[in-house]
Amino acid sequence: MRPVLLRALVTAAVALPFAAGAAATPASTAEEGTEVVSFTDPDIVESSGLAVVGGRFVTVNDSGDSGRVFAVDPATGDTVGVTSWTPDPVDVEAVAPAYVDGEAASEVWVGDIGDNRAVRDSVEVLRVPVGWEDATVEPARYELQYADGPRDAESVLVVPGTDQLLVVSKGVLGGSFYAAPEQLVAGQVNVLEPLAPALGVATDAAFFPDGRHLVVRNYGAAAVYTYPGLTEVGSFDLPEQPQGEGIAVDPDDPGAVLLTTEGPRTPVLRVALPADVSAAMAPESPDAGSTDTPDGGADADPAVDPADDGPGWLPWIVGGAGGVVLLVLAVTLARGSRRS
Template identity: 55%
Template sequence: MGARRLAAATVVALPFLLGAASGSPDVPADPVFRFGDPDVVESSGLVVVDGLVVTVNDSGDSGRVFVVDPTSGETVGVTSWSPDPVDVEALAPAGAGHVWVADTGDNRRVRDSVSVLRVPVGRGDRTVDPEAYELVYPDGARDAEALVRHPLTGRLFVITKGVFAGSVYAAPPRLRADRPNPLVEVGQAPGIVTDATFLPGGGGVVMRTYSSAHLAAHPSWEQVASWTLPRQDQGEGIALAGSGLLLSTEGARSEVLRVPLPPEARTTDLGSPAWTALRWLALARGLPLSVG
């Protein structure tokens, strides 16, 4: 193998080598459920929708997402579509009963564009024909495993997976299906980000790697805090669930864990427009405002 090919292979393999022995066994975590569906073998994205957990397999699967009841771990619905995606890597909330599916994986950085699809989810199986929205980077192909949606504006952000650092790209405020949608770089991210989620008020974003979590303020994308995550074989999913986070990992019958948010997360989100509005409303009406 030549030096150039060896270097390219190392870049592709390094994230997986880093994930093989990641996390800390000392971090407290509560097991929530274990995926019971034998078809869920590479949980690579995680979203909570209407009390149900939605996940998607990593690259190589057909076009489908799984809806799981967290009380049992059993799949209660599958949404399928065609044609098959290239490399699905993440999910993001998309309003009531829907998720955004991120077909954004590109380990070898050869794709001219990537895409996102908005698909319905819920109990029961369904086959759909979702609209695909093409996204184009301003500076060449990138590999990305994280997609987030701002809870107030609905704007999508793609977070790339660089070895030492990544970038955050904003999609247009309104996506067009009839033409490519240009992405704009708006911030920096840690290296090896495998998934992310906004805090409920939109004032902060939690990005996970195989072994750690990083809280960034929005819209500055400046880092506020970081902490070690529990050990997982190859952790690639994170979702907001109440006052905590759900974490998933690749592997058959893998376990989903729940960890608390750090105090900095609450402080960061209290500076968001949503919480600012709530505080003024509470003051105007003489009501107490607490954050759980």
């Protein structure tokens, strides 16, 4: 019985912070979501990011896959083109639309930014073309390094019309927004500077077409922020998914988001924003019209140390403390078992 008890304690210790964080009630509850289409490609097994480029859904698998992006027909769910490259990445976690001279391009930014143990001295983003057929390419590569030390992250998003990258770290006690230089330079380290707190356990993020708002998701909720102020204007629950990781704004309806999850042949869901969140984003809204900047305006959000707690930090701390207690109990029982 004791090994079973030990396994149960360890499992509970890992799950408790996430359960406690999810228990924090967001401002709004979204609809359950409408299935747009399901991926038919058996090679798409861990969709970890989502972008809409040229009328196609573009996604990438989580860590462990080779270097490739999938272009999917949104009408059928069939893969219509796979763009591949070598060498294989370390841990791809994100994909975002790219721009050329302010206009959307048939390219995406791929974020090789996963770092579960926060040990990578630097991470990498790649600019990869996508199309309606298979191709092998040599993408442009750019090395990124956090100004304040390694961070795990799964979210890359691009400021519309500028091609400047933002990264959202995946902090359990609250993440942080980071800004890359406006112009990345290949062959040298490009420093990511911290900007402001972000939703905890962020798994993906995307800009709205207005360029004044962005959305960040985790496994069970999403939050909308102003840009460049990075002030949260509202949050809402997401439909239950096996391991929801991808989000994009519906190009046909900026009042809705598209969601993906890990797993084989999984659906893409469309979820309308709650009315109060949409209202907070309206041009006449004081929050929506904010012109504060995170790097020095009078009303700016201060630059943040990602060690600081982000929004909703209390449930995560309580859950984390409970998890520590359970782990200590498991270790104590294990040591007692070895002595007996």
